[in-house]
Amino acid sequence: MKQPPKIAIVCEFLSVMGGAENVVLAMHKLFPDAPIYTALYDASRVPAFQDADVRTTWLQKLPRFLRKAYRLFPTLAANAFRRLDLSDYDIILTSSYLNANQVQKARPDQKIISYCHTPARYYWSHYELYRKNPAYGPLSPFIKLLMPLMVPRQRRRDYEAAQRVDVFIANSTETQRRIKKYYGRPSTVIYPPVETKRFSPARTRGDYYVTMGRQLPNKRFDLAVSACTTLGVPLKVYGNGPMHDELVALAGPTVSFYTDRFGDASDAALEEAINHAKGFIFPSDEDFGIVTVEALAAGAPVIGYRNGGTLDIVTDGETGVLFDNQTVEDVVSAIKRADTIHWFPSKLSRTATRFDAGLFATKLRKIVLDNYKG
Known part of the structure; x- marks a missing residue:
């Protein structure tokens, strides 16, 4: 009898509830035994995940004031995801808009399925907008100077990570267009779950x-x-x-x-x-x-x-x-x-x-199971 796949869910951050976090919550409800790996986790701000097995990267050990300033450390988050040991899992299911796809395969039979909210806007579609107004308060002038130095390398690493993904799922036709434009990859559209x-x-x-x-x-x-x-x-x-x-x-x-x-x-x-x-x-x-x-x-x-x-x-x-x-x-x-x-x-x-949540669950489950050989 075919054994069910061992699944790991990976997302950037769990520190505030938004659209991406609601998608992760829907993934958790669909695959409740799958641990959730994330760079940083603030349980007080996302109580919906209180029953989930949430596992963090080494960034969680930083002092609280540095964790709150996580947007200042995009390269650290990317490196933290690359260091995750996911060798126990058959399917790595990512919810990604920035660094989650930086995860590494440990075995050739593993599959990375990426639910992509967008290729990182900071590196690709909205780079000029963010460079004009990074929204870092008094640090914005300094960030403006750093972006042209840091973004090309991050963009290259993001592209390389996208090539390791086995299946891309786009959250809209706009995101599907961006995945093709920036990563050169096809994708299937599944709209995000809405209650x-x-x-x-x-x-x-x-x-x-x-x-x-x-x-x-x-x-x-x-x-x-x-x-x-x-x-x-x-x-x-x-x-x-x-x-x-x-x-x-x-x-x-x-x-x-x-x-x-x-x-x-x-x-x-x-x-x-x-x-x-x-x-x-x-x-x-x-x-x-x-x-x-x-x-x-x-x-x-x-x-x-x-x-x-x-x-x-x-x-x-x-x-x-x-x-x-x-x-x-x-x-x-x-x-x-x-x-x-x-x-x-x-x-x-x-x-x-x-756009009901039930349709999201049905379509995502099919893609996951279709990509598991057992």
């Missing part, structure tokens, strides 16, 4: 819009804040990050902020807000954008940038309104246009079911 059933779209909607996420420069929350301030319409902003103070300074009296992940910005608070929201504003150029699927599941039309993974999710005029340029003027025009369309929350919610 669509946890939302209960209200038939009667509020008068406010919602946006949410990690407040980084590339997310362009400034566009949503400025547009709603210009129009004088209510906007609820959920999340925190390096750009938070700048966003608060931009905001007019109709914009409110919710930053406590375990309080006013908890899952329950966000669900309640989106379930009744007039719409969801998503000005970012994302690899996929799980929050846009959640918005649709909650019955909120998406006002989004016509690029990246959003094109897999939102159909202009049917499930939202897309704008062509990342400018305040374009977002203002999109909000005005959305206001002229009569949206049906139940219909929007039904369109989100094609």
Whole structure:
């Protein structure tokens, strides 16, 4: 009788819950006996993994203040993954957007299956954007000088690691295009898992819009804040990050902020807000954008940038309104246009079911088992 494969799950970091971490959680639920290897782990900030067998690299032994500054040490994280001993496993399943694919095979019969959120944006698709604004606070001028010296080597190592991957899975058609462009590799698209059933779209909607996420420069929350301030319409902003103070300074009296992940910005608070929201504003150029699927599941039309993974999710005029340029003027025009369309929350919610977590599990399990010889 064929023995089930021994699987190891590998991801970059488990220190904050986001889209990539939700994918790792879904992998854990699908393969609960598989240990999760990660560079750094903060159990207090990701309680969803409390029952998982999480194993860390030597970086976990660094003093806490250095662990919190892990983004300053990309080469150390890459080296830590290369030093992992994964010889006991038949399948190495990575959830990767930066360094997880640096893992090494110990035997020729091992398979590396990479669920790729994007080829590392810092090295490839968004290098110029990050070099312009690295978002390292007072260290940014120093990082700008270092990037041209460090990135070429990291880019070369990332490419070499991609050639060792046996199977690439892309989280969107945009990521599939990048995998082909930067790595020269084919991939299969499996959309990330979304718990669509946890939302209960209200038939009667509020008068406010919602946006949410990690407040980084590339997310362009400034566009949503400025547009709603210009129009004088209510906007609820959920999340925190390096750009938070700048966003608060931009905001007019109709914009409110919710930053406590375990309080006013908890899952329950966000669900309640989106379930009744007039719409969801998503000005970012994302690899996929799980929050846009959640918005649709909650019955909120998406006002989004016509690029990246959003094109897999939102159909202009049917499930939202897309704008062509990342400018305040374009977002203002999109909000005005959305206001002229009569949206049906139940219909929007039904369109989100094609991204349900159950489909992700079924498709991923098949790929893993198809690549195990036993």
